[in-house]
Structures are given as structure tokens and as C-alpha cells.
Amino acid sequence: DQQVKQNSPSLSVQEGRISILNCDYTNSMFDYFLWYKKYPAEGPTFLISISSIKDKNEDGRFTVFLNKSAKHLSLHIVPSQPGDSAVYFCAASPRGSNYKLTFGKGTLLTVNP
Amino acid sequence: NAGVTQTPKFQVLKTGQSMTLQCAQDMNHEYMSWYRQDPGMGLRLIHYSVGAGITDQGEVPNGYNVSRSTTEDFPLRLLSAAPSQTSVYFCASSSGTGEDNQPQHFGDGTRLSIL
Numbered sequence: 001d002q003q004v005k006q007n008s009p010s011l012s013v014q015e016g017r018i019s020i021l022n023c024d025y026t027n028s029m030f031d032y033f034l035w036y037k038k039y040p041a042e043g044p045t046f047l048i049s050i051s052s053i054k055d056k057n058e059d060g061r062f063t064v065f066l067n068k069s070a071k072h073l074s075l076h077i078v079p080s081q082p083g084d085s086a087v088y089f090c091a092a093s094p095r096g097s098n099y100k101l102t103f104g105k106g107t108l109l110t111v112n113p
Numbered sequence: 114n115a116g117v118t119q120t121p122k123f124q125v126l127k128t129g130q131s132m133t134l135q136c137a138q139d140m141n142h143e144y145m146s147w148y149r150q151d152p153g154m155g156l157r158l159i160h161y162s163v164g165a166g167i168t169d170q171g172e173v174p175n176g177y178n179v180s181r182s183t184t185e186d187f188p189l190r191l192l193s194a195a196p197s198q199t200s201v202y203f204c205a206s207s208s209g210t211g212e213d214n215q216p217q218h219f220g221d222g223t224r225l226s227i228l
Contacts, residue, residue: 032214043203043219051214089155098207098214099144099163103155
């Protein structure tokens with residue numbers, strides 16, 4: 001039973017446009033949500049996070065939105081750049097357990113010049 | 114600043130062999146975890162540690178052992194390798210939980226093939 005779901009295996013956008021990656025979760029105990037970016041043959045790199053007490057967090061071109069009632073979060077990248085092309089993983093952990101991440105299967109983002 | 118260092122980067126084993134995947138972090142992080150990633154899947158938690166001398170099982174612990182004798186090191190041992198353990202293994206570390214949640218930082222992985 002997947003507790004974190006990324007239903008879009010891939011997404012293609014044009015450079016300069018907005019990329020929106022989506023993630024749904026089922027476990028009500030999840031309290032801390034993160035997005036990681038992963039290039040081939042490298043480890044996941046932390047992008048941005050949000051705790052359950054917030055509904056939005058921004059860091060430069062990246063914004064994460066959390067809708068707790070819908071158990072849904074999204075990552076917005078504006079503007080998208082070719083260097084953003086990578087696999088993006090959504091992850092979540094229970095309160096006080098940031099060392100116990102549950103990951104989605106990932107979304108491959110391709111940003112076309 | 115090296116961050117999280119994993120060795121080796123690649124390894125090929127025969128079924129039944131044993132080996133240890135090494136993980137070291139230089140950030141003085143209290144928490145460390147091991148994950149595996151299989152094709153088309155997200156990362157799954159194998160074992161984790163909340164401090165030296167304290168370890169516990171994650172989602173997929175069978176066939177793996179861990180120990181944590183120092184803050185810096187968290188080795189993962191395969192006692193008798195099986196083809197189902199062919200995967201990419203990632204080690205991660207973090208500090209701060211609860212009110213001061215901090216993200217886990219990952220190493221670049223060990224790619225393990227078992228024949």
C-alpha cells in the first residue's frame with residue numbers, strides 16, 4: 001500500500017514556463033514533507049520542505065504548497081530551466097522522525113529549451 | 114565538506130557472499146538511515162539509527178544488519194547476498210527533529226549487483 005503517491009511518471013515543459021509536480025499521501029501521521037531532486041548516478045538532493053503547520057513555503061524559484069484536508073502537496077518551479085531536468089521525489093515523515101522518510105516513485109521532469 | 118560518503122560505489126557479488134557497505138558523515142548528525150532504490154520505485158527504508166548504539170528496523174530490513182558504534186559511521190551488512198538484494202543503496206543523515214525539522218542529506222549511493 002503506497003502511502004506517498006506521485007501519479008505522473010513524467011512531465012515535459014518548455015523553458016521559462018511553470019512546472020507543477022503533484023504528490024498525494026494517505027498517512028495522517030505524516031507531519032513533514034520534502035521534495036528531492038535526483039540526477040542519474042547521484043544521490044537525492046534536498047530541494048524544499050514544508051511542515052504540517054504551514055500551507056506554503058517558498059525558496060527562490062521553488063514553492064511547495066500543502067493541502068492537509070486533501071492530503072495533497074505540489075511543487076511549483078517558476079521559471080523552469082533546462083538544468084531542472086531530473087527525477088523529483090516527494091517524501092514524508094511522521095512528527096519527530098525526519099530519519100524515517102517514505103518516498104513516492106518519482107516524476108521525471110524534462111524542461112525543453 | 115564531504116557530507117555523506119558511501120563506499121564502494123559499485124560492487125558485484127555472488128549469491129551467498131557477504132559484504133559491508135560503508136557510510137560515513139562529517140556533519141555530526143545524530144540520525145542516520147539506509148534506503149534502497151529499485152527500478153521504477155521510490156527509496157525504501159531498510160534500517161535507521163537515532164544515535165550511537167541505537168538502531169531499529171525500517172520497512173524492508175530482512176537480510177540486512179546494522180550497527181552504530183560512532184556518530185560518524187553507519188555500516189550496512191549483507192550476511193548472505195541474494196539476487197533480490199540487487200539494488201542501489203543510499204545512506205542519509207540528518208539533525209533536528211520535531212519543531213526544528215531538518216532534511217536528510219544523502220550520499221551518492223552504492224550500486225550492488227548479485228549474481
